[in-house]
Amino acid sequence: MAPQLPEGAVMYEVYPRSFSDSGDDGIGDLLGATQRLDYLRWLGVNLLWLTPFYPSPLADGGYDVANYVGVDPLFGTLADFDMLVAEATMRSMGIVVDGVFNHTSDQHQWFVDSRSSRNSPRRGWYTWRNPAPDGGPPNNWISVFGGSAWTYDETTDQYYLHSFLPQQPDLNWESPEVRQALQSVLRFWFGRGVMGVRVDAWDWTGKDLQTFADDPVNPDYDPAIDHDPYHRLLHTNSTRLPRLADYLRALEEVAQEFSGRFIVTETYPAGRAELGSEYRAIFDQYTLGLSTPFVFGLMWSEFNALEVGRFVNRVQTVLRVGEVPMYVMGNHDSSRLASRVGEPAARAAAMLLLTLPGLPVIYAGDELGLVDGVILPHQVRDPAAKQHAKLGRDPGRTPIPWTVRRPKAGFTTGTPWLPITQPSAMSVEAQLGNPRSTLQLYRQLIAIRHTESSLERGEYGPISVSHPDVFVYVRRHRDEQVAVLLNLSGYDVRFSTLLDGGKRLLSSELDMPASDISLRSARLRPWEGWVVRLG
Ligand code: GLC
Numbered sequence: 097m098a099p100q101l102p103e104g105a106v107m108y109e110v111y112p113r114s115f116s117d118s119g120d121d122g123i124g125d126l127l128g129a130t131q132r133l134d135y136l137r138w139l140g141v142n143l144l145w146l147t148p149f150y151p152s153p154l155a156d157g158g159y160d161v162a163n164y165v166g167v168d169p170l171f172g173t174l175a176d177f178d179m180l181v182a183e184a185t186m187r188s189m190g191i192v193v194d195g196v197f198n199h200t201s202d203q204h205q206w207f208v209d210s211r212s213s214r215n216s217p218r219r220g221w222y223t224w225r226n227p228a229p230d231g232g233p234p235n236n237w238i239s240v241f242g243g244s245a246w247t248y249d250e251t252t253d254q255y256y257l258h259s260f261l262p263q264q265p266d267l268n269w270e271s272p273e274v275r276q277a278l279q280s281v282l283r284f285w286f287g288r289g290v291m292g293v294r295v296d297a298w299d300w301t302g303k304d305l306q307t308f309a310d311d312p313v314n315p316d317y318d319p320a321i322d323h324d325p326y327h328r329l330l331h332t333n334s335t336r337l338p339r340l341a342d343y344l345r346a347l348e349e350v351a352q353e354f355s356g357r358f359i360v361t362e363t364y365p366a367g368r369a370e371l372g373s374e375y376r377a378i379f380d381q382y383t384l385g386l387s388t389p390f391v392f393g394l395m396w397s398e399f400n401a402l403e404v405g406r407f408v409n410r411v412q413t414v415l416r417v418g419e420v421p422m423y424v425m426g427n428h429d430s431s432r433l434a435s436r437v438g439e440p441a442a443r444a445a446a447m448l449l450l451t452l453p454g455l456p457v458i459y460a461g462d463e464l465g466l467v468d469g470v471i472l473p474h475q476v477r478d479p480a481a482k483q484h485a486k487l488g489r490d491p492g493r494t495p496i497p498w499t500v501r502r503p504k505a506g507f508t509t510g511t512p513w514l515p516i517t518q519p520s521a522m523s524v525e526a527q528l529g530n531p532r533s534t535l536q537l538y539r540q541l542i543a544i545r546h547t548e549s550s551l552e553r554g555e556y557g558p559i560s561v562s563h564p565d566v567f568v569y570v571r572r573h574r575d576e577q578v579a580v581l582l583n584l585s586g587y588d589v590r591f592s593t594l595l596d597g598g599k600r601l602l603s604s605e606l607d608m609p610a611s612d613i614s615l616r617s618a619r620l621r622p623w624e625g626w627v628v629r630l631g
Contacts, residue, residue, distance in 0.1 A: 101358050101388055101420040102291070104552040106450070106542050107192065107457045108141035111428045112149050112171055113157070114495040115460055117508035124495065124507070125149075126172035130180045135524065137187045139463060139535075140542035143455075144184060145192035145294050145360075147428060149177075153203050155263035156241075156479055157428075157493075159194075159296060160201035164281040181289040190291030192360070195347075197278050198297040199264040206277070207265050214252050221274050222265050223257040223305060236310040237334040240300075240326050241480050245334065259300040259334065261479055269339075270305050275346045282350040286357050295347065298361035298389075302340035304333040336366055341381040348384040359387035360422055371397070372410025379419050390457070391421045395430055399437040399445065401567040401584040405558065408452065408569070412556045415453075425449045426459035432492045433459070435468040440623045443537055443604040444582050447625035450541040451571065451580045453556045458538070461496050464527060465534035469494030470517040477514065490514055497523040532606040544601055544627055550576045551627075563591035566620065570595075570630070577630040583620035592617045598630040 116128030126149060136144065148158035149171035158168070167174050181191050200207055209218040225234035225246070233246035234255055239262075246255040247262040257266045267274050282293060311329040319325070344361070351357040365374035371393050378389050391411060397403040411421060425445055426433035434442035442465045449456050468491035481488025493514060498506030500520040507516065520526060527533035545551045554573035561568045565585035571578050579598070583589050597614040604625040615628065 101386070101455065102143065102190070102356070103420050103455065104546075105142045105190075105455055106140065106545065107143040107145055107422070107455055108136060108139070109145045109147070109427060109457060109459045111147050111460060111493055113513060114493050114507075116496065116498070117510065117512075120508060120510035121170070122508045122510040122513045123170055125170065126167065126176040126180050130176070130183050133180075133183050133187055133189070136189065139539055140546060141458065142188060143190045143192055143291065145292070145457070146194065148194045148196055150196075153201055153263065155201065155261055157477075159196050160199075160203075160261065160264045161196050162201040162203040163205075164196075164200075164278075165284045178288065185289065191289070192292035192294055193285050193290050194296055195278075195282065195285075195293040195359075196296040197267065197281075197347075198300045199258060199260060199266045202263045202265055206267075210265075211249055211251055211256070214254070220271050221268055221277075223268050224252070224254045225257070225308065226254055235308050236329065237303075237331075238311075238326060238329060242325060259297065259303075266300065266303075268305065269301050269343050275343070279346060279350050282347060283353070286350065286354045291356065292358045292360060293347075293351075294360045294362065296362050298340065298363050299335040301343055302337035303335060304337055307333075309333045332366075338381075341383070344381055344387060345384065348386045351386045352384065357386070361387060361389050363389035364392060372407045373414055375411050375421070376414035379415065382419075385418065388420050388422055388455070391423045391454070394423060394425050394448070395427075395436070399441055399584060401565050401582070404448065404584060405567045408556075409558050412453065412558075421452075421454035422457055423449060423452050423454055424457045424459075426462045426492070427457075428459065428493055429489055430492055432466050432468045433462045434465045435491075439465065439467065440586060441584070443534060444584060444623045444625045446534070446538055446541060447580065447602075447604050447627070448567075448582060450538070450545055451551055451578075451627060453554070453571070459492075463535055463538035464497070464522050464524065466494075466497075466518055466522055468492055469515060471514065475515060494518070499523055499525045537604060537606055540602055540606065541627075548576065548578050548601075548627075548629065549573045550578045554578070559593055559595060561591050561593050563589050565589050566591045568593060568595075575631075579615065579628045579630055580625065581615070581618070581620065581628065582625040583623060586622045588619065588621055590617070590619045595630060598628050600626050600628045602627045 113124050115124040116132050117124045118127035150161045151163040151166050151168045152158045206221050209216050210222045233244045237245040239245045240260050248255050258264050311333050314330045317328050393407045397407050437445050471490045478489045495507040495512045497516050500523050505516045527535035550571040550573040554571035557570045559568040567582045593615050595615040600613045
């Protein structure tokens with residue numbers, strides 16, 4: 097079957113609470129996002145992924161859904177959503193929504209029914225087990241957010257399973273009724289004009305619901321260097337079982353009923369030793385060609401030529417024609433890209449992301465080079481931060497600064513739900529007025545990606561280079577070839593390649609006009625990258 101993934105698109109992740117507030121409650125909303133569509137069109141992105149805006153008690157920022165087919169009043173109404181889709185469509189942009197299908201909120205009617213009695217018709221929609229002989233949890237599985245993955249419920253004297261917060265009980269995907277109910281949810285959103293669904297926490301959906309065997313202890317876990325107690329166990333029985341392939345098929349079948357729709361899964365490779373090559377096994381589960389996984393490795397590897405080159409080369413080596421990786425360098429679950437790699441390196445990171453194969457994903461605010469916000473203890477909102485001080489995700493979720501004025505920064509007329517602490521020079525307003533800004537770099541990179549067919553859909557080939565800090569690759573489509581050269585170090589580097597040269601379309605510094613150059617021997621400034629059309 098011909099792949100129907102929107103190859104050639106650039107996706108942009110909107111965290112609605114932090115994107116733009118049309119009112120004064122300090123929380124971004126759907127109308128606010130609609131008002132920013134012209135900005136996004138100017139930037140050049142064509143798919144907008146919105147993280148959850150559904151009715152929710154917000155125990156986990158909306159990843160605890162109480163109703164899959166509605167809009168929380170905080171974010172607006174279904175009519176606002178329809179308008180967002182219509183306005184986006186007019187600008188040739190598609191909307192992608194979040195499918196939080198591993199779990200619901202404990203306030204969802206399905207769970208309310210399930211918990212009410214052992215005889216409830218919805219009892220089997222979740223996983224209920226008797227206590228262990230000592231009265232404790234049924235097995236040793238632990239929650240991503242800390243503690244046991246089981247919570248005891250007095251009403252029926254049983255434990256229920258939750259891979260995340262106790263307020264996020266896991267759905268039982270072995271139940272055909274659950275799968276059908278989730279298929280109906282997909283139909284609802286595809287029917288409203290949504291182009292894609294990003295399926296949350298996909299790995300946790302595939303767990304051993306037959307034997308409930310304990311997870312083995314991770315022999316490499318060292319609490320002195322790893323502060324995340326979730327890594328104490330290897331989650332071989334509670335995540336990533338091969339059943340995922342069947343579950344995915346249930347979702348893909350719905351995508352197939354519509355035309356041009358697709359599914360992206362939040363998938364993490366199991367091991368990190370051979371990081372990259374695991375993607376063969378992952379892609380093997382995506383058989384209908386309508387879905388693809390996020391590729392997260394660049395969020396964890398050291399940002400140097402050796403590590404980055406090794407990871408990308410491994411992933412690209414295992415991919416087959418038609419498979420579309422979705423490289424991610426930032427999202428709402430991590431530290432800001434510019435804080436992770438360092439501000440001087442963030443421009444090189446942008447060039448990498450937007451010149452790799454597949455469908456790149458930009459996290460809103462990374463196009464501004466935003467750094468982590470400063471969150472004081474009394475301002476913490478993320479439940480994960482409340483469990484383990486080190487894991488807070490709020491610094492990467494602070495609102496977008498649209499204007500230079502503080503403290504509201506054009507984001508709201510009220511008080512922003514998280515403070516905006518980044519310098520005014522990082523605002524959209526300031527960067528629009530600066531021809532060399534990070535924002536202008538993202539815009540130019542996206543524009544070049546859309547005009548050079550080799551960048552949009554070309555093959556990938558690594559190129560050897562004389563210097564260990566330089567990462568070079570070529571993208572090739574028919575007789576068009578583009579080379580990308582990245583100095584992933586804070587030093588000036590002189591290097592040579594076997595490439596002849598061509599027309600340099602862009603330097604990440606945005607301070608040189610397009611010109612013909614030789615690549616036999618060249619020099620890159622600290623963290624500088626070039627896009628060069630060969631021949
Ligand atoms: C995913 C989401 C994250 C959420 C978790 C539980 O990892 O990206 O934000 O907390 O799933 O739904």
